Amino acid sequence: MTYRIGIDVGGTHTDAVILNQKQELVVKVKTATTEDIGAGIGKAIAACLAKSGIDSQQVTHAMLGTTHCTNAIVERNGLSRIGVVRIGAPATLAIPPFTGWPKELLDTVYVGSVIVSGGHEFDGQRIADLDEEAIRQAGGQWKGNVAAVAITSVNSPVDTADEVRALEILREVLDDSVHFSLSHEIGSIGLLERENATILNASLVEAAKKMVEGFERSLVENGISHAQIFLSQNDGTLMRSSYALRFPVLTIASGPTNSIRGAAYLSKERNALVIDVGGTTTDIGVLVQGFPRESSLVAEIGDVRTNFRMPDLLSFGLGGGTLIRSLGEDVQVGPDSVGYQLPQKGLIFGGDVLTATDIAVAVGQTELGNPANVAHYPKEHVEAAYQRMVELVEEAIDKMKTSADPVPAILVGGGSIILPDKLAGVSEVIRPANFDVANAIGVTIAQVSGQIEKIYSHGWQREEALQDAKGLATSEAVAAGANRETVEIVDIEEVPLAYLPGNAIRVRVKAVGNLSI
Known part of the structure; x- marks a missing residue:
């Protein structure tokens, strides 16, 4: 018998589960997230193995979902020093790279940027010859100072040649340890936004390396030395750790999507709202065909x-640890929270702070801790506070729905015990078994995906373009860790670009497959 272990690191808790070959839950563990994320992961793995009695050598796959890369950007911490090459002069000189970036983030990552001649028009026609010497000079100036380089060429989704050639030149000049991010592999059409995504990806190289190495170390310390390692992407699928080191930006916002995928698996619903309540926030997402x-x-x-x-996603400040102030008509719900300190600070646990969980216990929504500690509050006051909590959720539900028709809502996350069994705008409230670790289950059962977006114009027939795009998406899924024989196309979007000559179309294709064992 072989097993998979899945870990999801949240701001409040680190959740871990072990599933067997039939994707049945064997054990689940919930531990407090520590300042040293690696230590918290190691503690959760050890607890899972001890509780289940499973031999560590039987664990063949290990999956991790974490906010580490998101936090690195938000906190401006642990980011790589980078150089930026934009290929597109003289057409793209008006707005330089890093325009609109926060100064503190720019100061953290910036080594240098250069705009060189080259690139293509939207129809594939060349703007100017690629200035190879300018690229070589930039590389020479940055040598020894950059950990990564972001390369963006205007309209590279149409023609990737200049980005590929710039990569070849810089590899000759820079150290072997330097990472390269190419925009046509990361972003969509739209030069500035695609360039920004590429720069962020390059800046996350060192953070991603520490994250992966920390996870590997935690596994080895617990006797799991031969497992295949995967990280979750923000579309609810997985990628190999080696793929994650190339594209760390794909892990951003992966935490909520793990909960959404876990909710789909646990409830067997493919189209529904998913309400994930943690210790600090509530995230509402939408399941469409299981993703x-x-x-x-x-x-x-x-x-x-x-x-x-x-x-x-829609996130707002309501969780199990959310602070409740001014009971009565002027009741205030959050948005601040005691987070992972709820078991120490909540009234029902002997603390001195009134939280959303205390209110839920006071109105009889859930049984937890010592209800006598909140029994002294006037009934009408706690009911008014609880009603305000429910209203926050119902307002968010209304914002996320695309029609007035009621839809099912799946409640997951440890904090979801504070919510009622009926919500306005919802046809049915579903509380699946093991809802409290839906995020860890979501990352453990996830499939592997690949996605491409490309513009096809002159010389491409529609069917040829679609076949090419499907092949590229399938190759991306296989590179990310999918078994080629199981890969299937789950989404195709083609948009005719009427304002471009040559019957141009923008094609986006997503392929999904099972893990390659």
């Missing part, structure tokens, strides 16, 4: 605009 709905809005990551794919 998280993607946002159609421009994604801002650490105050940087990108066109990077992101899950469509």
